[in-house]
Amino acid sequence: MHKVFIIEDDTIIGDMLSMYLSEEGYAVQRTESGREALAILEHYNPDIVLLDIVLPDVSGIQLCGELRKRSTVPILVISMKTDVMDRVNALHAGADDYLCKPFSMRELSAKIAAMIRRTYYNRQMRALEPENVPAVSRIFLNFDKRSLYVNGQQVDTTFSEFEIMKLFIANPGKVYSREELINAVRGFDSFVNDRAIDVHIGNLRKKIEEDSKQPKYIKTVWGVGYKFMNI
Incomplete structure (x- = not known):
């Protein structure tokens, strides 16, 4: 229950x-x-x-x-x-x-x-995934703990932030529209708008980027959405 x-x-x-x-x-x-x-x-x-x-x-x-x-x-x-x-x-x-x-x-x-x-x-998917899934040299996810690590240090994330990072890391370089990110995070039966996605992206940049105003990892694709760069 x-x-x-x-x-x-x-x-x-x-x-x-x-x-x-x-x-x-x-x-x-x-x-x-x-x-x-x-x-x-x-x-x-x-x-x-x-x-x-x-x-x-x-x-x-x-x-x-x-x-x-x-x-x-x-x-x-x-x-x-x-x-x-x-x-x-x-x-x-x-x-x-x-x-x-x-x-x-x-x-x-x-x-x-x-x-x-x-x-x-x-x-349920943890058993199918390795405990630590490397993404880039300084960023990886721990699925068992649902934790994001940057430079070996655990960084707290919200439910939605973790889901977005999991999607990005699994598909580096792929451009996601805001609508695709909304559907991936919420599912089709839960409403959230484009502005909410922008807020989550902004929060993630503050957590993983050396300079959130000049991001190297989470890039904006103007007029489309965002992509994650596997540097």
Whole structure:
């Protein structure tokens, strides 16, 4: 049984989410407190986190960043805020996807299933992959730990960032459109826009490039998308 951790201070919405997801077959843990969420995460080990970024005790964006520092668990932000910058800030903080309230429960369920499916698919594929997959002289992925290493040092990545790097490293030199990257990361049943992909690429460049403003590895192909150079 997959585990969902809900961080939502609105009692009505929180109860509704808990009831619906429980009926869908998930084990559900919920808290209304951002500070309590960090303590719960230490022992609950969820398969996905649903995070409201408007919380009474802490900034949801800051909490998202703290959750990401402690875990690579997929994070789905649910929020009344619909501004593009709110989405961008959440992605910068480590969120994997963003869903605006009000939303369809069927859409929520599809997003959760897609994100968990992707995670467990990767776990099943570990046995078919070597533990360390070299990509370039200074960059490689560890599939067992779902970790990115740069110059021998582990670099934390979000769920989506790891998926993008895995795709790039498997196909060096291939040009990917933003739409292709969206489909590879999310699947066809989960929405994310071009801007989100650009944010993930920007974050990856900061993590693997010596100078993110003059990238050597993740190149922009103007008018098309991005490609990874196997230097």
